Structures are given as structure tokens and as C-alpha cells.
Amino acid sequence: xxxxxxxxxxxxxxxxxxxxxxxxxxxxxxxxxxxxxxxxxxxxxxxxxxxxxxxxxxxxxxxxxxxxxxxxxxxxxxxxxxxxxxxxxxxxxxxxxxxxxxxxxxxxxxxxxxxxxxxxxxxxxxxxxxxxxxxxxxxxxxxxxxxxxxxxxxxxxxxxxxxxxxxxxxxxxxxxxxxxxxxxxxxxxxxxxxxxxxxxxxxxxxxxxxxxxxxxxxxxxxxxxxxxxxxxxxxxxxxxxxxxxxxxxxxxxxxxxxxxxxxxxxxxxxxxxxxxxxxxxxxxxxxxxxxxxxxxxxxxxxxxxxxxxxxxxxxxxxxxxxxxxxxxxxxxxxxxxxxxxxxxxxxxxxxxxxxxxxxxxxxxxxxxx
Numbered sequence: 001x002x003x004x005x006x007x008x009x010x011x012x013x014x015x016x017x018x019x020x021x022x023x024x025x026x027x028x029x030x031x032x033x034x035x036x037x038x039x040x041x042x043x044x045x046x047x048x049x050x051x052x053x054x055x056x057x058x059x060x061x062x063x064x065x066x067x068x069x070x071x072x073x074x075x076x077x078x079x080x081x082x083x084x085x086x087x088x089x090x091x092x093x094x095x096x097x098x099x100x101x102x103x104x105x106x107x108x109x110x111x112x113x114x115x116x117x118x119x120x121x122x123x124x125x126x127x128x129x130x131x132x133x134x135x136x137x138x139x140x141x142x143x144x145x146x147x148x149x150x151x152x153x154x155x156x157x158x159x160x161x162x163x164x165x166x167x168x169x170x171x172x173x174x175x176x177x178x179x180x181x182x183x184x185x186x187x188x189x190x191x192x193x194x195x196x197x198x199x200x201x202x203x204x205x206x207x208x209x210x211x212x213x214x215x216x217x218x219x220x221x222x223x224x225x226x227x228x229x230x231x232x233x234x235x236x237x238x239x240x241x242x243x244x245x246x247x248x249x250x251x252x253x254x255x256x257x258x259x260x261x262x263x264x265x266x267x268x269x270x271x272x273x274x275x276x277x278x279x280x281x282x283x284x285x286x287x288x289x290x291x292x293x294x295x296x297x298x299x300x301x302x303x304x305x306x307x308x309x310x311x312x313x314x315x316x317x318x319x320x321x322x323x324x325x326x327x328x329x330x331x332x333x334x335x336x337x338x339x340x341x342x343x344x345x346x347x348x349x350x351x352x353x354x355x356x357x358x359x360x361x362x363x364x365x366x367x368x369x
Contacts (some may be wrong), residue, residue: 001091002089002090003024004022004023004025004032004089004090005022005091005337006022006090006093007093007335007336008072008093008094008333009096009335010072011096011099011170011171011332012099012172012192012194012243012244013192013297013298014039014044014098015298016038017036017039017071018329019035019072019075019078019079020034020079020333021079022337022338024338024341029337033083034327034333036329037075037078043067043068043071046060046064046067047068050064050100050116051244051245051248064116065098068097068118069118069119070121076125087128088127091129092128092340093123093128093130093340094131094132094336094339095117096134097115097132099113099115101114101243102244102245104139104143105142105144112136113135113146115133115134115135117132119131122367123367129367129368131343131344131367132365133364133365135148135363138355138357141359142356142358143350143355143357144240144241145355146174147168147187147355148335148339148355149168149174149331150184150351150354151184151349151350152339153166153331153335154176154184155338156324156326157321158182159178159180162291162292163178163288163292164178164291164294164324165177165178165286165291165293166294167279168192168296168297168331169275169295169296169299169302170192170297170298171192171197172190172191173191173278174189177286184353185238187239187241187282188242189279189282190234190274191274192299193275193302194244194248195274195275198252199264199267200214208298209268209272211301211303212272212302212305213303215272216269217265217269218266218267218268220266220273221267223259224256224259224270225273225277227255227258227259229274229278231246233246234281238354239355239356241355276305276309276312280312287313291316292316293309293319294320294324295318295319295320295321296320296328296332297328297329297331298329300320300321300322300329339364340364342363343362343363343364347362348360349361349362349363349364
């Protein structure tokens with residue numbers, strides 16, 4: 001039976017889709033091919049708009065899910081063409097979908113999480129089985145539905161000789177604490193790139209602050225930083241998860257209203273420091289001199305952000321996950337290839353100690369080829 005899987009991830013940063021073709025036939029997973037694709041501007045704008053209440057949401061969300069699945073399918077065909085494999089050689093696709101709402105345990109005690117996509121359409125367009133709808137079973141079992149990547153992080157990055165901290169900085173940042181004894185902790189830290197990208201788009205017309213160069217040119221505003229750090233989510237104990245439902249432009253605007261005029265570049269510098277502070281706060285109980293903080297996601301490519309992480313945590317060795325053998329922009333897509341394999345093998349994909357679920361659960365819904 002084939003041990004080739006494809007993983008697809010489009011995260012809360014809305015910067016596009018990452019895909020990997022992963023081989024699980026050996027003792028250690030190997031990524032055989034990687035590809036990425038930016039969202040078409042109209043699709044990105046619609047996905048961003050669907051993070052907030054609006055008119056005709058059901059209709060718009062359904063069509064956006066179809067468009068997303070077509071974009072996923074194009075990336076799958078790119079991976080197949082580059083690798084030389086046929087669709088029949090791939091056992092399954094693990095497709096995350098696009099999160100537009102994440103409200104675990106809210107309203108009725110269970111809450112909901114919504115990832116747009118049409119996995120049935122993706123199966124039709126690719127001729128490959130698709131595993132999707134990853135988070136709802138964990139929510140049904142009383143969990144947060146996130147983060148789901150710590151179990152994968154443990155399988156790839158865990159070490160018997162030292163604690164490894166894995167920090168994923170996408171739109172939202174999440175931390176995995178991988179202890180030498182195999183114990184795993186994990187939780188969302190707070191904002192990653194979401195507020196940084198929003199502010200850069202609003203004031204510079206650019207989708208993100210390349211290398212953090214704009215933020216590096218500014219000055220941190222201490223009073224604004226202190227106000228941002230008063231957000232109650234940051235003080236909550238794990239298990240916890242969040243998203244654009246909380247850290248969004250309206251949240252930022254409400255806090256900026258209490259301050260006088262500020263240069264946009266200084267706000268960007270402060271937002272960068274806010275992300276750094278929230279991430280490092282999550283590591284404090286787990287730092288040891290010389291311990292490793294391995295960063296993945298788009299934030300690992302922000303030079304200034306990485307420098308600030310190191311400066312804020314001198315006891316840690318801050319590196320990109322590339323150092324551990326898996327490039328930073330491939331980690332999350334590879335995680336969903338791994339999770340798809342877990343599902344088809346009938347193995348749990350969640351860690352109850354991370355999400356707060358009542359127990360281990362096999363995640364996802366399967367759409368056969």
C-alpha cells in the first residue's frame with residue numbers, strides 16, 4: 001500500500017497555499033516535493049471578508065470553498081507533475097481548508113470552528129482520496145480543536161536529550177513544548193503575522209513587511225505595547241486557541257483610539273514587539289540555558305522578528321526549523337499529510353493534554369477517490 005501522502009495548508013495569514021508530497025515509507029518522513037501558490041487577489045479578499053459577519057454569508061462561503069478547492073487541486077497537480085507520480089500513487093490528501101471562524105466552547109459550551117473548502121470537489125478534481133474537517137471532532141469531545149500540530153512536531157522534532165520548543169508563526173502563533181520524556185504541551189500564544197500584515201497593507205499597500213524592514217525602522221511605543229499586552233487571552237492558562245475572531249483590525253483600532261497620533265512605522269515596530277512578547281511569554285516556564293526555539297511558518301522568514309525573538313530570550317537558541325531538517329514553510333502542510341495518514345490508519349490525531357478534549361480521537365472525514 002502506498003505511503004505517499006499530500007498535505008495542503010492555507011493558514012490564517014492568508015498568504016496562499018503550501019503543499020507537500022510526503023513519503024512515510026521509511027523510518028522518518030521525507031518531503032519529496034514542495035510547492036506553494038499565492039491566492040488570487042479576489043479570493044484572498046473574499047476569504048478575509050468572510051472572517052467577519054456580512055451579507056449572504058452562506059452563499060459566499062460556499063462559492064469561496066469551491067474556489068479554494070480548485071486552487072488546492074491546481075497545487076496538487078503541480079506536485080504530481082514535479083514529482084513524476086500519478087494520482088493513483090498517492091494514498092490521500094490531507095486538506096486543512098481555510099479557517100474563517102474559530103469559537104471553541106463559545107455560546108453553547110461546544111462552540112464551533114469553520115474551515116472553508118469542498119473536499120468532495122477536491123477528490124473529484126484530483127482523483128485522490130481527501131481527508132478534511134480536522135477540528136470538529138476534537139471540539140465535540142470538549143476540546144479547543146487547536147492546535148493540532150504538536151503531535152506531528154513531536155514525531156519530527158522531538159529529542160531524547162533536550163527540550164525542543166517549536167514556534168509556528170502564521171497569522172496566529174502557536175507553541176509546542178516537546179520534553180525529552182515524550183510529554184507534549186501546546187497552545188496558541190496570540191497574534192503572529194495577522195496584525196502586522198494588516199497594518200502593512202493599510203499603510204504601505206504591501207501584503208507583508210518583507211524581512212521586517214519597515215518595523216526595524218520604527219520605534220516601539222511602550223504605552224501602546226503595554227496596552228496590547230493587557231489582552232485577557234494572553235493571561236489565560238492552556239488549553240487555549242484563538243484566531244482572527246479576536247486579533248483583527250477592529251481589535252487593534254479599539255486600542256489605538258486611546259492614543260494620540262503615532263507614526264505608522266512606530267505602530268508596526270510595536271506590533272512586532274507585541275508578537276515577540278506574546279510568543280516569548282509562552283516559553284518562559286520551559287526555557288533552559290541552551291534550549292532550542294525552532295521557528296516555522298512565515299514568521300521564520302521575517303529577519304527582524306527572528307532577531308527580536310533571540311534578543312528577548314537570550315537563554316534560547318532561536319533557529320528556523322530548516323536547521324532540524326524540515327524547512328519552515330513546509331512544516332504545516334507536512335503536518336496535515338501526517339494527520340491524513342493517522343486518520344487512514346485509525347490512529348488519533350489530537351493530544352488531549354494540548355486541546356483539552358476528553359480523550360484521543362481519530363480526526364477528519366474521508367472522501368474516497
